[in-house]
Amino acid sequence: MKINLKINGVWKEVEIDPSDYLLDVLRREGYLSVKKGCDTGTCGACTVLRDGYPILSCATLASTCDGHEITTAEGIADEMEDYIKILAEEGAEQCGFCSPALLVMLYALKKEIENGKVKKTKEDIRRYLVGNLCRCTGYVGQERAIFRYLGVE
Amino acid sequence: MREVKKSIPKKDSYGLIRGLPVYADDLAPKDSLVMKVLRSPHAFARIKDIDTSEAEKMKGVHLVLTYKNVPRRIITRAGQGFPEPSPYDKFILDEYVRYVGDEVAAVVADNERIAEEALKKIKVEYEVLEPVLDFEKAEGHPSIIHPEEESFAQFDIGRDPQKNIAASYQMEIGDVDKLIKECEEDPDCVVIRERFYTQAQAHAMMEPHASYAYIDMSGRLVIVTSTQTPFHVRRQVAMVLDIPIKNIRVIKPRIGGGFGGKQALHGELLVSYAAWKLKKPVKLVYTRKEVFEATYTRHPMRFDVTIGAKNDGTLKVIDFEVLSDTGAYGEHALTVLMVAGSKTLPLYNKVDGVRFKGKVVYTNHVPAGAYRGYGAIQGNFALESAMDILAEKLGMDPVELRLKNVIREGETSEIFKIMGEGREGVEMIIKSCKLEEAINRGVELSGWKKKRGKKEKNGSKVKGMGFAVAMQGSGIANVDMGSAIIKLNDDGSFNLLVGATDLGTGSDTILAQIAAEAIGVSSDDIVVYSSDTDLTPFDVGAYASSTTYVSGNAVKIAGEKMRKLIIKEGAQKLGVSKDEVEFDGKVIKTKDGSKSVTLKDLATVLYYTENQKQLVADGSFVGPESPPPYAAAFAEVEVDTETGKVDVLKYTIVMDIGTPINPNLARIQAEGGVVQGIGMTLFEDVKYSEDGRLLTNTFMYYKVPSRLDVPELVVEFVESYEPTGPFGAKSVGEIGIDTPPAAIANAIYDAVGVRIKSLPITPEKVFFGMNK
Ligand code: FES
Numbered sequence: 001m002k003i004n005l006k007i008n009g010v011w012k013e014v015e016i017d018p019s020d021y022l023l024d025v026l027r028r029e030g031y032l033s034v035k036k037g038c039d040t041g042t043c044g045a046c047t048v049l050r051d052g053y054p055i056l057s058c059a060t061l062a063s064t065c066d067g068h069e070i071t072t073a074e075g076i077a078d079e080m081e082d083y084i085k086i087l088a089e090e091g092a093e094q095c096g097f098c099s100p101a102l103l104v105m106l107y108a109l110k111k112e113i114e115n116g117k118v119k120k121t122k123e124d125i126r127r128y129l130v131g132n133l134c135r136c137t138g139y140v141g142q143e144r145a146i147f148r149y150l151g152v153e
Numbered sequence: 154m155r156e157v158k159k160s161i162p163k164k165d166s167y168g169l170i171r172g173l174p175v176y177a178d179d180l181a182p183k184d185s186l187v188m189k190v191l192r193s194p195h196a197f198a199r200i201k202d203i204d205t206s207e208a209e210k211m212k213g214v215h216l217v218l219t220y221k222n223v224p225r226r227i228i229t230r231a232g233q234g235f236p237e238p239s240p241y242d243k244f245i246l247d248e249y250v251r252y253v254g255d256e257v258a259a260v261v262a263d264n265e266r267i268a269e270e271a272l273k274k275i276k277v278e279y280e281v282l283e284p285v286l287d288f289e290k291a292e293g294h295p296s297i298i299h300p301e302e303e304s305f306a307q308f309d310i311g312r313d314p315q316k317n318i319a320a321s322y323q324m325e326i327g328d329v330d331k332l333i334k335e336c337e338e339d340p341d342c343v344v345i346r347e348r349f350y351t352q353a354q355a356h357a358m359m360e361p362h363a364s365y366a367y368i369d370m371s372g373r374l375v376i377v378t379s380t381q382t383p384f385h386v387r388r389q390v391a392m393v394l395d396i397p398i399k400n401i402r403v404i405k406p407r408i409g410g411g412f413g414g415k416q417a418l419h420g421e422l423l424v425s426y427a428a429w430k431l432k433k434p435v436k437l438v439y440t441r442k443e444v445f446e447a448t449y450t451r452h453p454m455r456f457d458v459t460i461g462a463k464n465d466g467t468l469k470v471i472d473f474e475v476l477s478d479t480g481a482y483g484e485h486a487l488t489v490l491m492v493a494g495s496k497t498l499p500l501y502n503k504v505d506g507v508r509f510k511g512k513v514v515y516t517n518h519v520p521a522g523a524y525r526g527y528g529a530i531q532g533n534f535a536l537e538s539a540m541d542i543l544a545e546k547l548g549m550d551p552v553e554l555r556l557k558n559v560i561r562e563g564e565t566s567e568i569f570k571i572m573g574e575g576r577e578g579v580e581m582i583i584k585s586c587k588l589e590e591a592i593n594r595g596v597e598l599s600g601w602k603k604k605r606g607k608k609e610k611n612g613s614k615v616k617g618m619g620f621a622v623a624m625q626g627s628g629i630a631n632v633d634m635g636s637a638i639i640k641l642n643d644d645g646s647f648n649l650l651v652g653a654t655d656l657g658t659g660s661d662t663i664l665a666q667i668a669a670e671a672i673g674v675s676s677d678d679i680v681v682y683s684s685d686t687d688l689t690p691f692d693v694g695a696y697a698s699s700t701t702y703v704s705g706n707a708v709k710i711a712g713e714k715m716r717k718l719i720i721k722e723g724a725q726k727l728g729v730s731k732d733e734v735e736f737d738g739k740v741i742k743t744k745d746g747s748k749s750v751t752l753k754d755l756a757t758v759l760y761y762t763e764n765q766k767q768l769v770a771d772g773s774f775v776g777p778e779s780p781p782p783y784a785a786a787f788a789e790v791e792v793d794t795e796t797g798k799v800d801v802l803k804y805t806i807v808m809d810i811g812t813p814i815n816p817n818l819a820r821i822q823a824e825g826g827v828v829q830g831i832g833m834t835l836f837e838d839v840k841y842s843e844d845g846r847l848l849t850n851t852f853m854y855y856k857v858p859s860r861l862d863v864p865e866l867v868v869e870f871v872e873s874y875e876p877t878g879p880f881g882a883k884s885v886g887e888i889g890i891d892t893p894p895a896a897i898a899n900a901i902y903d904a905v906g907v908r909i910k911s912l913p914i915t916p917e918k919v920f921f922g923m924n925k
């Protein structure tokens with residue numbers, strides 16, 4: 001079947017199988033920042049935004065996204081330049097496999113904070129990001145960067 | 154020092170954070186055929202019959218591999234230098250399957266869906282055999298896991314496959330039995346005897362193992378794979394497929410974490426064989442379930458520890474007896490065992506006698522392999538828990554007991570010479586050891602004196618403090634070799650080519666910093682390319698905490714040579730002798746300042762106009778020794794007396810790693826190591842069903858630490874300088890993981906008086922301990 005997706009601001013008609021997950025479709029279409037770390041919706045590496053809200057693309061059927069807007073790390077990297085710089089300065093991306101999804105989540109988190117939906121405290125931020133596993137850094141360096149970027153004391 | 158001891162961003166941060174396609178699965182050609190593997194449902198079985206005809210008939214299926222149509226050559230997949238100290242006990246595919254998840258057959262098809270369909274069409278008839286699932290009953294079990302005649306070891310590793318023993322080892326300094334007896338009979342002495350268990354841990358790196366292979370324009374086999382050891386992969390694939398090494402190229406792209414789990418081979422043998430046969434690109438990406446079920450784990454171990462000491466706390470004798478479970482294959486069987494002694498026992502180098510002996514048994518579990526801190530973390534849990542027990546028995550502060558006995562700068566341990574990794578070690582006088590300083594600093598930072606033994610209560614929760622020290626190594630002395638090539642570009646920048654393998658650690662970056670420091674230029678002007686067997690010089694790869702020390706020293710040698718070349722060519726250009734010029738990183742000028750040429754101009758001239766040549770420098774290094782980094786760690790925990798749940802509130806670790814080449818990257822390594830260690834201590838556990846099926850095969854059932862499990866983490870490096878290291882550096886990759894099991898167990902004892910001797914420390918164990 002064919003579906004229409006607005007990926008990173010550009011409409012695309014994509015041929016899919018009804019049983020395809022969004023993750024596989026996006027990777028097939030060349031959005032390779034979307035990573036497959038598991039297939040049980042438990043690592044967060046496949047996080048993308050659908051209409052601005054984070055979803056796990058490995059647990060979302062592509063067919064349910066017809067007509068929706070999808071945002072991946074490729075689409076927001078320029079806007080997130082400041083954070084990217086801070087994370088690199090902290091040296092807090094190690095293997096980097098979890099980094100693009102964290103970038104996507106942080107983008108969504110920032111909007112949620114702006115809209116007053118999430119409080120700008122360390123605890124609330126940690127809870128918001130808890131589904132994004134990282135096996136390398138122990139999270140502490142990531143959080144130094146995130147708190148610095150968001151201006152959390 | 155201008156370029157080292159400086160926190161510059163990682164060289165690959167641009168691409169990693171933005172999600173550029175840099176990992177194996179991202180880079181595989183779009184038209185790659187897809188391989189899927191049929192895995193054994195039985196813990197131990199012989200394939201009586203296998204019928205692949207239905208699968209082969211399917212549209213879109215290109216190849217079906219079974220033990221009947223792949224080369225039968227035995228190897229070890231361990232990913233170590235040659236000759237390997239691991240037994241050769243694995244075929245690409247075999248008629249025996251030795252654990253649930255072992256490879257039975259592989260299908261290559263147009264896409265994943267067809268490959269998976271085809272797997273279902275393969276009919277296998279198994280003769281199910283009695284599995285060995287309890288490692289304490291493996292020796293002499295009626296089921297022999299490796300009955301094959303071909304398996305062997307490259308040299309004596311104490312293997313006895315008829316008894317399911319993959320390796321064994323023994324060493325003794327002094328007469329240990331006599332010393333223990335004397336201690337027992339002496340009223341001025343105490344003896345403790347304790348048994349400890351450590352569990353299997355899964356690496357759980359975020360990127361599943363992935364590899365693809367294709368044939369290049371010269372008909373050579375190219376393998377792109379998430380590996381920590383590209384040169385070992387090349388050698389081992391060459392050996393199994395009987396293709397000359399010259400016809401194989403292995404490239405490691407960026408890899409999504411390894412922690413030792415990608416030191417050994419995984420899918421490379423199968424994809425290589427399929428690509429070679431089909432002359433088409435073939436890729437194999439493991440599912441997360443396969444990563445859990447069919448790669449490697451940490452070796453579970455049992456320790457019997459005896460320590461004898463004088464009442465004043467002077468250690469007299471230590472005895473370690475170890476049983477280790479290597480699972481179905483013997484990757485790293487001997488080396489991990491030996492490290493359980495060689496990277497722990499020298500901490501207490503002033504004993505009169507010390508003995509280490511152990512056996513490594515085969516079982517029908519997922520094979521054990523290299524895992525960050527291998528052997529050391531297991532041994533550390535046993536030794537440092539035992540030291541805490543001893544301190545209590547002596548009525549001494551555990552810190553005082555350590556300060557009285559730990560190794561100091563200028564001292565040695567006979568163990569260094571006797572125990573290496575899989576063979577003899579090397580003599581080594583410790584040239585840098587700031588463990589005492591680290592302990593004292595940690596006492597301050599953690600509030601040890603104020604907090605320990607106070608059992609501060611907060612409702613049903615009680616606080617406690619625990620302490621442990623640790624050591625590691627920096628590469629395998631006299632075995633690990635690293636090398637580097639540096640060439641000058643026409644704009645005055647340099648290419649640094651290294652075989653060293655960055656698995657996310659930032660080693661490309663710190664090697665660039667070392668090169669820059671040695672040449673005397675900015676690290677911005679160093680362009681790094683690593684881990685490609687065609688284009689970069691040899692390196693053993695990333696394991697055993699070797700990259701900074703071993704590869705770093707090779708880079709330093711190459712950098713110093715390059716500096717000399719620049720001065721020589723600069724002097725010639727200026728028409729003076731080389732003693733008359735100096736190089737400040739940008740300009741080569743005469744000491745009197747009368748003549749000068751910029752490096753950029755010199756480089757352009759050398760390329761295009763006068764005295765034309767390419768400046769190239771190389772360096773190789775083998776560690777004549779393996780200087781240990783050290784750590785002193787303090788855990789503050791809170792135990793809920795109603796549930797047994799343990800929360801780590803604060804973890805303070807002070808480390809001596811020599812010079813941190815890049816303090817930020819070193820700190821992240823330390824933090825990441827500690828958190829993995831906390832995971833192993835409190836909840837990570839590889840569990841099997843009664844018939845040997847892995848139960849913990851998803852992140853749902855195998856919990857790795859999330860950001861909510863991380864305590865306040867205080868990491869500090871003490872000033873230290875290792876004279877044999879590059880600009881004073883030792884290593885940092887593994888030392889961080891070693892201390893949490895013992896430090897946290899000791900803290901729990903301080904809080905609630907429950908001594909947990911088997912990992913992980915689950916709430917049940919603590920709860921039952923309190924209510925015994
Ligand atoms: S791939 Fe792990 S949550 Fe989607």
Ligand code: FES
Pocket residue numbers: 092093094095096097098099133134135136137359409410657
């Ligand atoms: S940096 Fe490797 S998983 Fe996060």
